Amino acid sequence: MDEALLNLLEENALSTPESLAAQLNTTPAEIKKRIKQLEKYRVILAYKAIVDDERAKRSSVKAVIEVRVTPEREGGFDRLAHRIAQYREVHSCFLMSGGFDLLVFIEGKTLQEVAGFVSEKLSTLPGVISTATHFNLKTYKQQGVLREAVVNEERLKVSP
Amino acid sequence: MHLPVSSVPKTKQPDFIADHVRAIPRSGIRDFFEIVQSMEGVISLGIGEPDFVTPWHIREAAIYALERGKTGYTSNLGLLKLREEIARYVNENYSLGYDPANEVLVTVGVSEGLDLALRAVLNPGDEVIYHEPCYVSYSPSIALAHGRAVAVSTREEDEFKLRPEALRAAITPRSKALLLNFPTNPTGAVLLKSELDEIAAICREHNLLVITDEIYSELSYAEAHTSIASLPGMRERTIFLHGFSKAFAMTGFRVGYACAPAPLIDAMMRIHQYGILCAPIVSQEAAVEALRHGRNDMLEMREQYRRRRNLLLHAFRNMGLPCFEPRGAFYLFPSIKSTGLSSHDFAIGLLKQEQVAVVPGTAFGPGGEGYVRCSYATALDQLEIAARRMAKFVGRK
Numbered sequence: 001m002d003e004a005l006l007n008l009l010e011e012n013a014l015s016t017p018e019s020l021a022a023q024l025n026t027t028p029a030e031i032k033k034r035i036k037q038l039e040k041y042r043v044i045l046a047y048k049a050i051v052d053d054e055r056a057k058r059s060s061v062k063a064v065i066e067v068r069v070t071p072e073r074e075g076g077f078d079r080l081a082h083r084i085a086q087y088r089e090v091h092s093c094f095l096m097s098g099g100f101d102l103l104v105f106i107e108g109k110t111l112q113e114v115a116g117f118v119s120e121k122l123s124t125l126p127g128v129i130s131t132a133t134h135f136n137l138k139t140y141k142q143q144g145v146l147r148e149a150v151v152n153e154e155r156l157k158v159s160p
Numbered sequence: 161m162h163l164p165v166s167s168v169p170k171t172k173q174p175d176f177i178a179d180h181v182r183a184i185p186r187s188g189i190r191d192f193f194e195i196v197q198s199m200e201g202v203i204s205l206g207i208g209e210p211d212f213v214t215p216w217h218i219r220e221a222a223i224y225a226l227e228r229g230k231t232g233y234t235s236n237l238g239l240l241k242l243r244e245e246i247a248r249y250v251n252e253n254y255s256l257g258y259d260p261a262n263e264v265l266v267t268v269g270v271s272e273g274l275d276l277a278l279r280a281v282l283n284p285g286d287e288v289i290y291h292e293p294c295y296v297s298y299s300p301s302i303a304l305a306h307g308r309a310v311a312v313s314t315r316e317e318d319e320f321k322l323r324p325e326a327l328r329a330a331i332t333p334r335s336k337a338l339l340l341n342f343p344t345n346p347t348g349a350v351l352l353k354s355e356l357d358e359i360a361a362i363c364r365e366h367n368l369l370v371i372t373d374e375i376y377s378e379l380s381y382a383e384a385h386t387s388i389a390s391l392p393g394m395r396e397r398t399i400f401l402h403g404f405s406k407a408f409a410m411t412g413f414r415v416g417y418a419c420a421p422a423p424l425i426d427a428m429m430r431i432h433q434y435g436i437l438c439a440p441i442v443s444q445e446a447a448v449e450a451l452r453h454g455r456n457d458m459l460e461m462r463e464q465y466r467r468r469r470n471l472l473l474h475a476f477r478n479m480g481l482p483c484f485e486p487r488g489a490f491y492l493f494p495s496i497k498s499t500g501l502s503s504h505d506f507a508i509g510l511l512k513q514e515q516v517a518v519v520p521g522t523a524f525g526p527g528g529e530g531y532v533r534c535s536y537a538t539a540l541d542q543l544e545i546a547a548r549r550m551a552k553f554v555g556r557k
């Protein structure tokens with residue numbers, strides 16, 4: 001049941017316990033209890049809105065940075081990854097296979113802010129060998145949501 | 161631009177229409193459709209097609225087919241690679257073995273497949289038994305093929321299953337075929353293997369051909385689906401009809417298929433080659449992609465339908481409308497008898513007062529009186545609003 005519940009919450013975190021219970025054939029009380037547990041054990045980390053910056057008329061600068069680092073004896077990549085991940089500018093941070101080690105998604109208000117973060121904070125961290133920064137030019141889909149919804153306008157209202 | 165027609169002098173229109181066509185009643189759904197279409201702000205639970213847009217990779221395959229210049233006719237039977245995929249698919253999922261060379265015919269949806277099957281086997285006056293409430297086209301299609309439609313009513317207390325005794329009672333010396341549709345539109349009924357065994361035995365005993373429309377078979381929520389064609393002694397007397405519309409959300413592509421022993425497929429193909437020639441090639445290319453790579457999309461859509469079904473079923477029971485728990489397809493068929501309204505008045509009242517469209521059960525045969533069909537192929541948030549409005553409407557009765 002937890003898996004189905006998580007899938008539903010990932011689709012719409014605002015679903016009410018009543019609606020979730022009806023869909024999963026259980027009671028609202030049981031749903032509330034399960035959600036509390038999932039939150040407590042940090043299976044559910046947070047609930048957030050997915051916002052279209054352009055429509056919100058909000059200027060922001062987003063970039064993806066490929067980071068090569070020297071793994072440490074004892075701890076490998078984890079300690080440095082944690083240090084990087086804690087910066088407010090960092091939205092996501094992943095360890096990757098391939099030609100670089102960490103993939104860091106960052107966001108700032110201005111180009112200067114992002115550039116400053118890379119040159120002053122990220123690059124200077126002990127263990128960071130190199131960075132390659134790619135700026136986001138346009139967003140088509142984020143977190144599984146298309147910017148332009150695909151809808152069939154001509155769908156008949158009644159059909160057999 | 162519309163030219164004025166008023167200046168054309170009106171003369172009496174001679175009547176050229178054939179008797180058996182004139183005898184076909186207007187679809188009950190059609191009348192209702194006109195009213196709904198003229199209204200604003202309606203949430204429709206009256207739609208017999210998936211609300212999902214065809215999965216992108218399938219649409220992309222259709223686009224790619226056009227880019228490669230795939231714009232010609234195909235073999236009358238359909239693209240060989242599609243027939244091979246169909247043979248593989250029905251073998252893996254229905255335990256049915258058909259030869260793609262001469263036992264599979266690609267049709268323009270199950271609608272065409274059904275029409276071909278009936279026209280290929282019926283002599284004038286032959287009787288075709290079918291269960292009702294049922295899809296709107298069965299009785300007219302039989303009549304158009306000069307057959308006689310013999311309806312067997314299914315009842316809520318039997319979970320809308322076709323009962324062996326009821327089938328037996330309908331058989332006469334003119335009975336030629338039995339038309340099955342499980343999971344059923346509009347009730348969501350299914351037949352389990354043991355129940356199909358009994359039906360199959362009767363068909364063998366009375367030498368009936370079975371035409372089985374299994375368009376909703378992927379959308380089975382409880383038990384695994386069994387095709388009657390897979391039962392002993394049934395392959396030789398069954399025409400298996402299926403398509404892509406429901407499972408892969410491909411209604412507008414108009415592509416389906418028939419599987420049957422070679423002599424039956426050959427007879428159907430003779431009608432198809434002159435009437436249709438072949439199903440559209442772009443749709444056939446898309447269908448290949450659906451069978452090769454569409455399984456996960458299908459499973460995901462089924463899961464969503466299942467949750468919506470639960471939600472709406474729960475809502476109906478809460479508002480005091482008894483409702484059989486459908487095991488397949490994407491319809492609920494609640495009883496509205498407690499409101500004291502006829503199906504038609506309930507549907508019209510609900511539409512006018514609360515702007516929710518449902519289809520009167522009578523559109524699916526006289527046995528549908530006292531019921532309405534509610535499709536849950538509609539987004540969840542819309543279903544929730546519709547359920548609240550319906551509860552308000554039912555509460556006032």
